[in-house]
Amino acid sequence: MKTLPWIIGYALLGMGSSLHAAEALPLSPSFWRDPAFVKSFNGSYRIEARIEPVVSTEERGLLVQVQELMEAGNRRSALAKLKESSLTSKSAALTFNLGNLEFEEGNMEAAEKAYEGAIESYPSFRRAHRNLGVVLVRADKHEAALKHLIEAVKLGDSDGSTYGLLAYCRLQQGEWASALQAYRMAQVSEPDAVEWKAGVAQCLQQLEAQDEAVALLDEVIRERPEEASYAVLQASLLIELGRISDAVKTLELPRRLERLDGDGLVLLAELNLREQRPEEAMSRLEGAFSGKSAPSEARAMGTLGFACSVREWEVARLLLAKVKAMVTGEAPRALRLAEAKLEIDAGESPEKGASLLKALIDEDPTDGVALLELGKYEISGGKNGEGELLLERATAVEGSAADAWVEIAKLRVAESRFGAALKAVDEALKLRPGGSLETYRESLAKLADAAS
Template sequence: MKSLLVFSIQFAVISSLLSAAEPLPLSKSYWKDDAFLKSFNGSYRINARIEPAVTTEERGLLVSIQTMMASGDRKGALAKLKSSSLIKTSPAVAFNAGNIQFELGEMESAAEYYQQALKVFPSFRRAHRNLGFVYARSEDWDKAMPSFEEALKLGDQDGSTYGQLAYGRMQKNQYASALQAYRLAQVTQPESIDWKAGIAQCLQHLQRNEEALALIEEVITARPDEVSYYLLQSSIQLSMDKVDDAMANLELVRRMGKLDADNHLLLANLHLRSGSSKLARPVMMAALEMEEKPPLTSALNVLEFTTQTQDWKLAREFADAMVKAWPEVKDVKLANKQKRLSALIDIDSAENPERGAATLAELIKNDPLDAASLILLARYRVTEKRNQEAEMLLQQAARIEGSEYEARVELAKLHVSGNRYEEALKQLDLALKIRPSEAVTSYRNAIEKLAEAAQ
C-alpha cells in the first residue's frame, strides 16, 4: 500500500524540474541581426506624412550629422545634436538623439529623449516603438508592451514591433495572443529565427506539440549552437512522452558543456525514471559541483525521487553531497525537508534507524504540525511494535490540513494489522471522501471481505 501514497511523485518531480516553460531568451545576436538593424536604422528617416513636420533649421541640423553617422562617429553626432537649442524643442532632433543613445547602449538616456519627443508630439509612432525597444532590452515588459501597442495603433506594421510584442505577451503567459503576434512578425521578417522559435514555444503551450516539434527542428538546423532551442526541444519531447529523445537531447547539450545545473538534475531524474542509477549518479553529482548551483528545491526533489527508487546507496551519497554543497540552509522549510529525507534514508535503508527516528522526533518537537514527519515516525513505530504511539501520531497528522488522506490510509493499514477491520473501513471511507482512488477502493473491498470472514 505504500505505493498508493507516492505513485505520482516521479511525474511531479519531472514537472517541477522542467524549466522550458520560461519564455526563450532572445538570441544574443538579436539586436545585431540584419532584420532588426534594417528596421531600427530605417527609423532615422523622416516620415513627414504621419510624423512631426521638420523645419528647415531642424532638417539642416540632421543633414549636418549624416557624414559623422556614415563614418561611425556616433558620439560626435550626438554631441552636435546636444549642443543645439533644438534638442529641447524639436521632437525630431530629440528622437534622433535617442536613437544614437540606443546604439551606444545608453538605454536610460535614450528613453529620456524618446519621452521628450513624445511630450512634444504624442502621436510620434517611431518614438513609441523605439521606446518599447529600450524597455525590451531592459526586460521591463510592463512598460515595453504599451509602447509597442501604441505604435501599432498608430499604424506600425514592422516585424520587430510585432515580434517584441509577442515576446512580451509570452512573459505574461498570453500564449494565443503571442502566437498571433509572432505570426504577424513573420509577415515582414519571415527568416527571423527568434520569431520561429517563439512560435514553436507558443504551440507547445497550446498543446500543439507535433507542430511545435517540427518547427523547432527547423530552428535548430538554422542555429545549431543555441542551447535554449535544444532545451525547448527536450521540453516538447517530454510533453509528448518521448523520454528517450529528450534524454539524448539533454545529453548532447551536456557534452557541449552548456547544460546548466538545474537541467543536469532533470537529466539525472530522467535516468532514474528509466531505471538507470548508474547513468544518473555522475550527472547528479556534477550538478552540485557546478559553480552556479541548482536551486535547493530542485536538488531536494531529485533526492526525494531517489528515495522512491529505494537506491539507498545513491540516496545517501547524494544527501551527503547536498550537505557539503549547502552547509547552511536558512529556509527553515527546506532545511526540515532535507533532514526529513535524510531520516527516511536512515530508517528505510536500515543504515541507522534510531538516528532517523530521533531526527523525526526532533522535527516534530520543533513543529507539531509537521505532518510528513509524523507519518514517517508512525511508520517506524509500527516496525517497533509500538502501535499505540503510531496511532497517536497518525491521529495527530490526520488533523492537519493537506495530510488527512495519507494519514487515514496509514491508520487503516495499522488497524488491519491489529485485525480491527471495521475501524480500518471507517478510515478508508474518510480517505475516499477526500480523494477518490481506484487502488484505495480495491484495498477497501479486500478489507471488507476480511471483515465479513472474521464475523
C-alpha cells in the same frame, strides 16, 4: 495496500521533478544582434510624415549633421551633438533620435527617458512607442513594454520584430493564445526567426500541442545547437509525451558541446535514472557539480527526491552530500527532511532519521510532512498507537492531510478495521478525488462487506 505508490512521501517534500517549462525562455542575447532586428531598428531613423512630428528646416539640418557623423563612424560625436543642441529638448523628432543613439551606446535608462520625452511631446509618435517598447523589454518591464508595443501596432506598425516582442510580453504574462497569435503575425515577415519559432513552441506546449512544438524545436535546435535552453525546452516537452529516451538524446547534444549548465546536467541525470542507467546518472551528477555553473538547490532537491523514490540510494546519497556542501549555515528544513527520509527508507540509519524528524517537529509542531513520516516510522516499528496519533495530527495540515488519511487507512486495514479504514479513505477522497484512490476504495468496500 502494498500497491499504493510509496513515492507519495517524496512528492510531499516539495522535491518533485520540475520538468515542465512553466517559465518563458528569455530572449537570447543574439536576438539583439540579429540582422532582422538591427535592420528593423535602423529603419527607425527614417522619418514617416504621416505619423510623425513635423521637422523644421533647422532640425533637419541638425539631423543631417548627425547622420554624417554616424556614417563616418563617430556615433559618440553624433550623440554629443544632439545633447548639446538647444533644439533637442524642444523637438520630439530630435529627442527620439537621441534615444536611438543612447540605445545603440547601451545607455538604456537614458534611451527610455528620451523616448518617453518624445512621446510626451508627440503622443502618436509610432516609432517612439515601438522603440520604448524595445527598451522596456530589455529591462524586463514586460507589462509596460506591452502597452507601447500595442500602441505602435494600433498606429500601423506591422514589423515582425514588433509583433515578436509583443508576443514575448504576452508569453511572460502567461497569455498563451494571444502570444501564439502575435508570434504567427511576426512570422509573416520573419518566418525564419529562431526566437519566434521558439516562442511558438512554448505557446504550443502550454496549449497542449506538444507534438507540433517538438517538431518546431527540431528546426530551432538545428539552427542554434549551441543554445542549450532550446534543447532543455524540447526535453521537457518530450518528457510530457513520455518519450524519455528521446529527451536524453536531445540533452546529450548540448552536453557534448559543453553548453549544458548544472541544472541541465542534473535533469539529464534524472532522465538516466528513469531509463535505469544509474552509472550514467552518477557521471552526469559529478559533471554538474564540478562545472562552472552549479545546479540550483531546487533542481538538485527534485532529483534527490526522485532518486529516493526509485530506491537509487547511492545516487541519492551523492546528491544529498552535494546539496549539503552548497549550503552555508544551518541546513534548510526541506534538506533536513530529505536526509531523514533517506536514512529511514534506505534502512541504514533509521534511528538517525527518526531523530531528525523529531527535531523538526519540536521546532514546528505543525510540520505535516515530518508528522506523516514519523508516524509511518513508528508504525513500521510496531508502535501502531503512537504512529496513528502522529498521522491524525498530520491530517490537520493541508499539505499532508490526504496522504495522512491514506496511511491511516493502511494501518486500519492491517489491523482488520475495515469499516474505519473505509472512513479514512473517504476523508482522503474529499481532498484528492478520483484516480487510483477511488479504485482502491471500491476494493476496500468489497473487503469490508465480506468481513461484516
